[in-house]
Amino acid sequence: xxxxxxxxxxxxxxxxxxxxxxxxxxxxxxxxxxxxxxxxxxxxxxxxxxxxxxxxxxxxxxxxxxxxxxxxxxxxxxxxxxxxxxxxxxxxxxxxxxxxxxxxxxxxxxxxxxxxxxxxxxxxxxxxxxxxxxxxxxxxxxxxxxxxxxxxxxxxxxxxxxxxxxxxxxxxxxxxxxxxxxxxxxxxxxxxxxxxxxxxxxxxxxxxxxxxxxxxxxxxxxxxxxxxxxxxxxxxxxxxxxxxxxxxxxxxxxxxxxxxxxxxxxxxxxxxxxxxxxxxxxxxxxxxxxxxxxxxxxxxxxxxxxxxxxxxxxxxxxxxxxxxxxxxxxxxxxxxxxxxxxxxxxxxxxxxxxxxxxxxxxxxxxxxxxxxxxxxxxxxxxxxxxxxxxxxxxxxxxxxxxxxxxxxxxxxxxxxxxxxx
Amino acid sequence: xxxxxxxxxxxxxxxxxxxxxxxxxxxxxxxxxxxxxxxxxxxxxxxxxxxxxxxxxxxxxxxxxxxxxxxx
Numbered sequence: 352x353x354x355x356x357x358x359x360x361x362x363x364x365x366x367x368x369x370x371x372x373x374x375x376x377x378x379x380x381x382x383x384x385x386x387x388x389x390x391x392x393x394x395x396x397x398x399x400x401x402x403x404x405x406x407x408x409x410x411x412x413x414x415x416x417x418x419x420x421x422x423x424x425x426x427x428x429x430x431x432x433x434x435x436x437x438x439x440x441x442x443x444x445x446x447x448x449x450x451x452x453x454x455x456x457x458x459x460x461x462x463x464x465x466x467x468x469x470x471x472x473x474x475x476x477x478x479x480x481x482x483x484x485x486x487x488x489x490x491x492x493x494x495x496x497x498x499x500x501x502x503x504x505x506x507x508x509x510x511x512x513x514x515x516x517x518x519x520x521x522x523x524x525x526x527x528x529x530x531x532x533x534x535x536x537x538x539x540x541x542x543x544x545x546x547x548x549x550x551x552x553x554x555x556x557x558x559x560x561x562x563x564x565x566x567x568x569x570x571x572x573x574x575x576x577x578x579x580x581x582x583x584x585x586x587x588x589x590x591x592x593x594x595x596x597x598x599x600x601x602x603x604x605x606x607x608x609x610x611x612x613x614x615x616x617x618x619x620x621x622x623x624x625x626x627x628x629x630x631x632x633x634x635x636x637x638x639x640x641x642x643x644x645x646x647x648x649x650x651x652x653x654x655x656x657x658x659x660x661x662x663x664x665x666x667x668x669x670x671x672x673x674x675x676x677x678x679x680x681x682x683x684x685x686x687x688x689x690x691x692x693x694x695x696x697x698x699x700x701x702x703x704x705x706x707x708x709x710x711x712x713x714x715x716x717x718x719x720x721x722x723x724x725x726x727x728x729x730x731x732x733x734x735x736x737x738x739x740x741x742x743x744x745x746x747x748x749x750x751x752x753x754x755x756x757x758x759x760x761x762x763x764x765x766x767x768x769x770x771x772x
Numbered sequence: 773x774x775x776x777x778x779x780x781x782x783x784x785x786x787x788x789x790x791x792x793x794x795x796x797x798x799x800x801x802x803x804x805x806x807x808x809x810x811x812x813x814x815x816x817x818x819x820x821x822x823x824x825x826x827x828x829x830x831x832x833x834x835x836x837x838x839x840x841x842x843x844x
Binding site: 618 | 799803829
């Protein structure tokens, strides 16, 4: 029945048979997921690990190459679950599991592995407070490494959006559980670190210890240690504690709490500050304007004017007092002065050249010029006789000797000369 | 990037607003200068306020694994 029993009596070589077996096992069985107890665990100097998986009745060899990450330190007797491929090793005629991933199976084993790694990392000083970075006081950018489909992402984004939507958020979709999750988290940390953001959040929602296991791995711990950007670990619920929490620069109890940590100043804070500013500016200007209005109002309602008037009245009163006190003497002198002025005016009036006309004398003109004492008059001259009451033009018919003489020859006046009787 | 430029200009506006406010507080300017500073300050504050009120979260995305396993 078997294809491996030759039709003829012709033997096959060991190699031929082995390769048939190899093909049969590797293709017929292939991928396996096996639970068992570790025994004979050996890590070769090359970094490859060799051990045996066994249970009460059977055992199978296993190899885990150096390139496969091992999230904990296996010890003999630990129950584990391994994922891998069944393979055959022809030189020894052995079949074995080529392990791609391994994790402790039981909760007790997980705790043991957790404690192991925690103590190892603590001994290396990775939890020391002095190597933890301060979270930025006002982050402008944040990198988030978490599952694209998890509630954690939505919690964080909605919290950030509510508190400070100006935050520059860079999301790196990340495997947070299952095979390869630890490595992907480590890569995500490195990538976000290279993006030079202000702070990084790594995390996921709650789950079993197994679900959170990726965050309990050395590869993640070392990625956190090597990152220059401050990192917040936000894994699971309040009570969940992971290695990444110890190594990270800050631990948030939940992803939402991490989102609060990266938004210490909220939009509402800023708006409130702006409102304060606006109020402050308004107060400054209003006070200034009120002062000016007050000044202006004091003019408008006459307060300032009254003050000025009062001052003027006061001075006027003082002047009046002075005037009253000196007025008697002044009035007397004024009277004397007035008398003198009147006399002078009378005197001056009497000296007016035309004053004699009132007394009946006349002024004689010839050709528009007044005749003086020495002007001669000839018969036939036309003269204008100016009297007080009228002016008349006359023709001289004859010129003779004067019939009346002035009292003195040297008397300088024209009233008694050049007159026509 | 547009978001960045906008954020930048918000920072600029806030900075200028602080300048204007402290100049106003000093009270050395003439009333005309004060009024124009006040106008500028209030305009800046109002613009910032509107910007803040209307701000919405934008998320950039770094490529990661595509065959991601859902968590529960």
